[in-house]
Amino acid sequence: MNFCSACGEKVELVIPEGDNRVRFVCVQCSVIHYQNPKVVTGCIAEWEDKILLCRRAIEPKYGLWTLPAGFMENGESNRDGAARETLEEANAQLTNMTLFSVFSIAHISQIYTLYRADLVDGKANAGVESLEVALVDETQIPWQKIAFKVIEANLRLYYRDKAAGKFTTHYGEISRSNDGQFNIEYF
Amino acid sequence: MNFCSACGEKVELVIPEGDNRVRFVCVQCSVIHYQNPKVVTGCIAEWEDKILLCRRAIEPKYGLWTLPAGFMENGESNRDGAARETLEEANAQLTNMTLFSVFSIAHISQIYTLYRADLVDGKANAGVESLEVALVDETQIPWQKIAFKVIEANLRLYYRDKAAGKFTTHYGEISRSNDGQFNIEYF
Numbered sequence: 617m618n619f620c621s622a623c624g625e626k627v628e629l630v631i632p633e634g635d636n637r638v639r640f641v642c643v644q645c646s647v648i649h650y651q652n653p654k655v656v657t658g659c660i661a662e663w664e665d666k667i668l669l670c671r672r673a674i675e676p677k678y679g680l681w682t683l684p685a686g687f688m689e690n691g692e693s694n695r696d697g698a699a700r701e702t703l704e705e706a707n708a709q710l711t712n713m714t715l716f717s718v719f720s721i722a723h724i725s726q727i728y729t730l731y732r733a734d735l736v737d738g739k740a741n742a743g744v745e746s747l748e749v750a751l752v753d754e755t756q757i758p759w760q761k762i763a764f765k766v767i768e769a770n771l772r773l774y775y776r777d778k779a780a781g782k783f784t785t786h787y788g789e790i791s792r793s794n795d796g797q798f799n800i801e802y803f
Numbered sequence: 804m805n806f807c808s809a810c811g812e813k814v815e816l817v818i819p820e821g822d823n824r825v826r827f828v829c830v831q832c833s834v835i836h837y838q839n840p841k842v843v844t845g846c847i848a849e850w851e852d853k854i855l856l857c858r859r860a861i862e863p864k865y866g867l868w869t870l871p872a873g874f875m876e877n878g879e880s881n882r883d884g885a886a887r888e889t890l891e892e893a894n895a896q897l898t899n900m901t902l903f904s905v906f907s908i909a910h911i912s913q914i915y916t917l918y919r920a921d922l923v924d925g926k927a928n929a930g931v932e933s934l935e936v937a938l939v940d941e942t943q944i945p946w947q948k949i950a951f952k953v954i955e956a957n958l959r960l961y962y963r964d965k966a967a968g969k970f971t972t973h974y975g976e977i978s979r980s981n982d983g984q985f986n987i988e989y990f
Contacts, residue, residue, distance in 0.1 A: 619811035621804045621836070626811075634931065637876065649808070652841050653875050655914055688840050689824065693976045694907040694914055695990060713990060715974040718902060718916065720881040727842055727881055727914075729905065744821065785972035787902040789880045803882060803900060 622647045653725040657697040658685020660774055661710055663735040666751040667774075669758075670705050673747045677763035683730065683770070684708070686745075698731045706749045708740035717773065717786040719766050728766050732774070732783060754778075765798045766790055809834045840912040844884040845872020847961055848897055850922040853938040854961075856945075857892050860934045864950035870917065870957070871895070873932075885918045893936045895927035904960065904973040906953050915953050919961070919970060941965075952985045953977055 620627050620642035627640040632648050640649040660683060661668040669681045684705040688697040699710050710733040719728040740749045750756075754775050762768045769788060777783045791799045807814050807829035814827040819835050827836040847870060848855040856868045871892040875884040886897050897920040906915040927936045937943075941962050949955045956975060964970045978986045 617808045619806055619808050621806050621808045621814075624806035624811050624813075627808075650874070651877055653877055653881075654839050655842060687837070688914075690838055690840055690912040691909055693909045694840075694905065695974070695976065696909070715905060715972065715990070718881065718905060722878055722880045722883070725877040727875075727916075729914075785902065785974075787882070787972075789882065803902070 617649060617651075620645060620647055621649065653727055655688040655694065655697075655727045655729060656685050657688045657694050657729045657731075658683050658701050659698045659710060659713065659731040659733050660716060660770065661702060661706075661708060661733050661735050661740075663738040663751055666753050668702070668706055668708060668735065668740055669750050669752055670742070670746040671748045671750075672745070672763055673742070674745050679747065680761050680763035681758050682763040682767050685728070685730065685767075688729075694729050695731060698729070698733075702733075703743075705743045705746050706740045707743055708749075709736040710734065711736050714783075715785050716783065717770055717788065719769070719788045719790060721766060721790045723792050728770075730770055765800070769800050804836060804838075807832060807834055808836065840914055842875040842881065842884075842914045842916060843872050844875045844881050844916045844918075845870050845888050846885045846897060846900065846918040846920050847903060847957065848889060848893075848895060848920050848922050848927075850925040850938055853940050855889075855893055855895060855922065855927055856937050856939055857929070857933040858935045858937075859932070859950055860929070861932050866934065867948050867950035868945050869950040869954050872915070872917065872954075875916075881916050882918060885916070885920075889920075890930075892930045892933050893927045894930055895936075896923040897921065898923050901970075902972050903970065904957055904975065906956070906975045906977060908953060908977045910979050915957075917957050952987070956987050 617640045623645040625644035629638045684702040686701040713731040713733040716730045716732040788802045804827045810832040812831035816825045871889040873888040900918040900920040903917045903919040929936050975989050
């Protein structure tokens with residue numbers, strides 16, 4: 617951030633009075649420009665014994681597999697955002713949505729929310745951001761080709777819950793150590 | 804938003820190519836300025852049979868009671884944000900934090916995440932954003948003086964779970980009808 621989005625003048629990084637963090641503050645109109653984490657919302661969509669995966673047609677992680685998910689938009693609910701992303705990326709419609717997990721990824725300032733849901737009719741096909749979509753059972757999950765650690769972690773939780781015959785809502789935190797290794801903790 | 808925060812030129816509201824929503828886009832450098840929901844994170848902090856409430860020293864809802872909560876910051880986890888807000892608003896330390904609820908409030912583009920936690924030592928006193936803090940039992944909750952509908956809804960869920968002897972993680976959506984009435988749904 618270089619300029620004030622309100623008045624167009626320059627911003628500087630200072631700690632505003634009464635605050636304890638540096639913020640971008642306009643040198644002219646004094647507006648404080650807060651920057652906050654973004655929410656990614658998506659789903660594990662079930663059909664019979666299978667779930668829906670999408671192969672990414674966009675960067676990052678072009679060509680790798682993921683769950684339908686994307687940035688939540690202003691004015692929509694978290695759950696509606698997950699349904700919209702599933703429609704956009706896989707042309708698939710959801711029902712019976714329940715919150716499956718919240719993951720916090722502090723080093724990239726993101727929160728992931730994922731829902732477990734049923735596909736309405738089992739139909740799905742690639743939207744513009746997907747190269748292809750697939751309904752896969754547990755033996756067919758491409759574990760070595762999953763785009764993001766948070767998605768891999770959720771798939772493992774999902775199959776663990778499924779094996780136990782009971783789904784719960786999970787909270788996890790993913791951090792990245794200096795050597796690039798990911799660490800996942802559940803609370 | 805009037806000006807591009809990257810280059811300082813004017814922005815206009817247009818639908819970018821490949822998108823389906825209007826965004827602020829810079830007329831000079833073409834940067835798309837996405838705007839996304841913000842996350843508020845906080846807690847229901849327990850001590851013996853009581854929970855911690857704060858009376859607001861800031862607008863909106865100056866003078867009314869709430870749970871310690873505030874906007875999550877970049878670079879922190881969702882759970883750490885709830886602990887930080889509790890420390891800032893009530894000088895109180897938490898342990899045993901578990902996710903209690905996620906609430907989506909689409910008309911103000913906010914997500915609330917609330918944790919259930921234990922106070923470390925039962926100590927709490929007003930931070931700069933609080934007029935006072937109090938440890939209260941269920942009979943002492945000032946139901947008519949709770950600052951926000953989402954907080955009232957969470958307090959009711961909390962005491963319902965407590966009466967049932969079992970806490971679960973909840974997902975709720977709050978909407979506001981044209982006549983100003985709030986509607987709460989659970990999924």
